[in-house]
Amino acid sequence: xxxxxxxxxxxxxxxxxxxxxxxxxxxxxxxxxxxxxxxxxxxxxxxxxxxxxxxxxxxxxxxxxxxxxxxxxxxxxxxxxxxxxxxxxxxxxxxxxxxxxxxxxxxxxxxxxxxxxxxxxxxxxxxxxxxxxxxxxxxxxxxxxxxxxxxxxxxxxxxxxxxxxxxxxxxxxxxxxxxxxxxxxxxxxxxxxxxxxxxxxxxxxxxxxxxxxxxxxxxxxxxxxxxxxxxxxxxxxxxxxxxxxxxxxxxxxxxxxxxxxxxxxxxxxxxxxxxxxxxxxxxxxxxxxxxxxxxxxxxxxxxxxxxxxxxxxxxxxxxxxxxxxxxxxxxxxxxxxxxxxxxxxxxxxxxxxxxxxxxxxxxxxxxxxxxxxxxxxxxxxxxxxxx
Amino acid sequence: xxxxxxxxxxxxxxxxxxxxxxxxxxxxxxxxxxxxxxxxxxxxxxxxxxxxxxxxxxxxxxxxxxxxxxxxxxxxxxxxxxxxxxxxxxxxxxxxxxxxxxxxxxxxxxxxxxxxxxxxxxxxxxxxxxxxxxxxxxxxxxxxxxxxxxxxxxxxxxxxxxxxxxxxxxxxxxxxxxxxxxxxxxxxxxxxxxxxxxxxxxxxxxxxxxxxxxxxxxxxxxxxxxxxxxxxxxxxxxxxxxxxxxxxxxxxxxxxxxxxxxxxxxxxxxxxxxxxxxxxxxxxxxxxxxxxxxxxxxxxxxxxxxxxxxxxxxxxxxxxxxxxxxxxxxxxxxxxxxxxxxxxxxxxxxxxxxxxxxxxxxxxxxxxxxxxxxxxxxxxxxxxxxx
Numbered sequence: 001x002x003x004x005x006x007x008x009x010x011x012x013x014x015x016x017x018x019x020x021x022x023x024x025x026x027x028x029x030x031x032x033x034x035x036x037x038x039x040x041x042x043x044x045x046x047x048x049x050x051x052x053x054x055x056x057x058x059x060x061x062x063x064x065x066x067x068x069x070x071x072x073x074x075x076x077x078x079x080x081x082x083x084x085x086x087x088x089x090x091x092x093x094x095x096x097x098x099x100x101x102x103x104x105x106x107x108x109x110x111x112x113x114x115x116x117x118x119x120x121x122x123x124x125x126x127x128x129x130x131x132x133x134x135x136x137x138x139x140x141x142x143x144x145x146x147x148x149x150x151x152x153x154x155x156x157x158x159x160x161x162x163x164x165x166x167x168x169x170x171x172x173x174x175x176x177x178x179x180x181x182x183x184x185x186x187x188x189x190x191x192x193x194x195x196x197x198x199x200x201x202x203x204x205x206x207x208x209x210x211x212x213x214x215x216x217x218x219x220x221x222x223x224x225x226x227x228x229x230x231x232x233x234x235x236x237x238x239x240x241x242x243x244x245x246x247x248x249x250x251x252x253x254x255x256x257x258x259x260x261x262x263x264x265x266x267x268x269x270x271x272x273x274x275x276x277x278x279x280x281x282x283x284x285x286x287x288x289x290x291x292x293x294x295x296x297x298x299x300x301x302x303x304x305x306x307x308x309x310x311x312x313x314x315x316x317x318x319x320x321x322x323x324x325x326x327x328x329x330x331x332x333x334x335x336x337x338x339x340x341x342x343x344x345x346x347x348x349x350x351x352x353x354x355x356x357x358x359x360x361x362x363x364x365x366x367x368x369x370x371x372x373x374x375x376x377x378x379x380x381x382x383x384x385x386x387x
Numbered sequence: 388x389x390x391x392x393x394x395x396x397x398x399x400x401x402x403x404x405x406x407x408x409x410x411x412x413x414x415x416x417x418x419x420x421x422x423x424x425x426x427x428x429x430x431x432x433x434x435x436x437x438x439x440x441x442x443x444x445x446x447x448x449x450x451x452x453x454x455x456x457x458x459x460x461x462x463x464x465x466x467x468x469x470x471x472x473x474x475x476x477x478x479x480x481x482x483x484x485x486x487x488x489x490x491x492x493x494x495x496x497x498x499x500x501x502x503x504x505x506x507x508x509x510x511x512x513x514x515x516x517x518x519x520x521x522x523x524x525x526x527x528x529x530x531x532x533x534x535x536x537x538x539x540x541x542x543x544x545x546x547x548x549x550x551x552x553x554x555x556x557x558x559x560x561x562x563x564x565x566x567x568x569x570x571x572x573x574x575x576x577x578x579x580x581x582x583x584x585x586x587x588x589x590x591x592x593x594x595x596x597x598x599x600x601x602x603x604x605x606x607x608x609x610x611x612x613x614x615x616x617x618x619x620x621x622x623x624x625x626x627x628x629x630x631x632x633x634x635x636x637x638x639x640x641x642x643x644x645x646x647x648x649x650x651x652x653x654x655x656x657x658x659x660x661x662x663x664x665x666x667x668x669x670x671x672x673x674x675x676x677x678x679x680x681x682x683x684x685x686x687x688x689x690x691x692x693x694x695x696x697x698x699x700x701x702x703x704x705x706x707x708x709x710x711x712x713x714x715x716x717x718x719x720x721x722x723x724x725x726x727x728x729x730x731x732x733x734x735x736x737x738x739x740x741x742x743x744x745x746x747x748x749x750x751x752x753x754x755x756x757x758x759x760x761x762x763x764x765x766x767x768x769x770x771x772x773x774x
Binding site: 021030047048288302306339340342343358 | 391392393394395408411412415416417418420421435436437684688689690693697698715716717720723724726727730733734745750
């Protein structure tokens with residue numbers, strides 16, 4: 001083993017947004033040295049990184065420089081040019097999760113295809129390349145149905161809900177008119193949406209977190225409640241599914257597996273993120289080991305930490321409201337005066353409507369109490385742009 | 388109020404050691420901008436501060452510069468030239484805890500005198516300025532007794548235990564031979580040593596943490612166990628005492644009040660630290676609000692957070708062992724494989740025997756389990772200097 005003292009491994013992170021920032025806060029506690037690559041000089045992670053390479057994510061020279069400065073590389077988002085990572089791995093640089101895992105996950109069609117081939121239930125899907133193909137397949141699936149870009153989507157971007165045949169042309173056009181590969185997915189009238197955060201380490205060790213129950217509003221995560229209000233049997237099954245997914249994709253680090261719970265209590269895997277996830281932020285306050293610390297442990301070859309839930313928790317995102325402009329936070333005093341409220345502010349200088357500016361997590365002895373205080377706090381706190 | 392968005396207040400910290408580092412980790416979560424002043428280019432807080440003024444703590448120009456760059460100033464240790472802080476306050480800069488609080492606390496004789504005058508029980512004490520004066524007073528107190536420098540001591544430095552009259556000359560010489568003011572204190576054969584971490588905010592709000600039970604070895608804190616194994620009545624009394632001390636010294640921020648529990652179940656205040664304290668590190672994992680977040684909340688005028696103990700906890704310091712040299716951490720894997728173990732490494736580049744290099748906190752459902760795993764972990768982990 002190269003590093004007797006594992007904290008001496010220098011970590012490079014592609015991306016300096018809030019996920020990168022929270023990774024660094026966890027890593028710094030244990031004493032790691034961190035370099036980030038991000039085009040924005042004042043990105044959230046800037047001030048707490050040891051070094052910041054200011055360059056585009058797709059700048060292969062810059063990513064190579066990051067690798068040279070680091071003993072291992074990780075990333076906070078999945079839309080990275082995987083060819084760059086492949087070349088780095090070929091040159092014996094360590095990249096986690098691996099380019100292989102990322103390549104499959106980046107393409108939603110490939111991701112679903114492999115899941116299906118391995119008996120992991122997913123909503124039915126098909127590749128489509130024209131309005132005619134969409135209409136033909138719709139005869140089988142029935143409306144409504146989801147049209148998705150195979151690559152590059154997040155927070156609902158890259159998805160288009162087709163309510164009826166009249167919307168097919170508009171949807172096809174909105175998602176690039178055939179310039180990008182598209183897939184069609186049956187629409188699942190799910191009872192609940194849950195997500196399972198799980199980690200797999202360099203040694204193959206796995207740990208799964210308690211199941212979170214998500215609510216989205218306007219395609220952006222609005223809140224996560226933990227523990228999810230589903231049966232013990234479903235929880236067990238969801239955890240097994242998440243582990244199967246991590247094995248399948250040879251995941252190293254934290255992964256998030258989003259699933260639908262159907263009316264018939266069936267679990268369908270919706271999407272996979274090869275990184276710490278918004279729906280896992282609750283782990284910072286509510287679990288023995290946060291998803292960020294766990295990610296650092298996993299990719300540096302340290303033993304994984306216990307994932308026990310210490311107290312029920314509810315997480316709300318704090319999105320930019322009002323107009324765009326210099327970010328101003330209002331009502332922090334009122335929110336923090338409520339018991340169990342912890343507020344995370346990402347330090348993004350510019351607020352835009354719907355932009356993720358921070359989040360709050362509320363823990364309490366009972367989930368109901370946490371939910372009540374989280375709702376109050378989220379209504380008291382606001383980030384908006386100054387004109 | 389000047390700041391509608393309180394997170395826009397820039398915070399200056401005198402000192403960039405582990406306490407400064409942990410303050411910053413808490414402050415960054417909430418989005419504050421931090422400047423530190425520390426003479427060491429690679430001090431623990433260096434890499435996560437927004438700005439670092441490299442200068443001596445007593446460099447009045449540098450401290451003034453720190454104040455000019457910040458909306459408020461705090462500090463991580465009490466041995467600061469208080470005259471510099473007084474001048475800043477006179478020029479309307481905000482300093483918390485105030486120069487007034489610090490000035491009294493810095494001088495152990497003044498500190499004890501004021502406590503005694505306000506009916507707060509302390510070990511009996513007297514100012515002494517010669518071996519003859521020590522010997523005379525010893526007739527009343529009896530041996531053993533503690534000779535202390537009134538200023539500048541920490542981790543047992545500045546204290547000398549006089550076992551008998553034959554040691555008086557040596558002790559007097561060891562503590563400066565009369566060049567520094569000295570006091571004599573009766574030796575308390577205490578049953579337990581406890582510490583109470585408490586916060587008082589700009590608005591006068593107060594919160595007290597669960598009582599911790601300390602064990603020192605070679606004058607350095609070895610471990611803190613929480614909750615302390617003392618009666619509910621004593622706990623209540625200790626909390627009241629801590630609040631009385633904070634009121635008395637008009638404390639703003641986190642204070643630590645160390646107390647002796649005598650055989651007769653009496654509480655005597657031993658020492659007061661006007662800052663987050665080593666014996667309060669357990670709050671990071673075990674309480675709803677860490678002492679570091681609480682300190683930031685208190686000095687920025689935010690509401691104080693709940694101090695509930697979520698799980699019993701045991702904290703062990705990780706001291707440099709072996710020889711001095713480039714710090715090398717050994718056994719982290721083994722320690723982290725134990726349930727509930729969290730390791731904090733301060734990133735001090737040089738390890739010296741007895742130097743505080745990190746700490747570990749173990750939480751568990753039962754205190755006995757936490758203590759057992761903490762002992763194991765502390766024996767598995769080691770930081771030593773590379774030759």
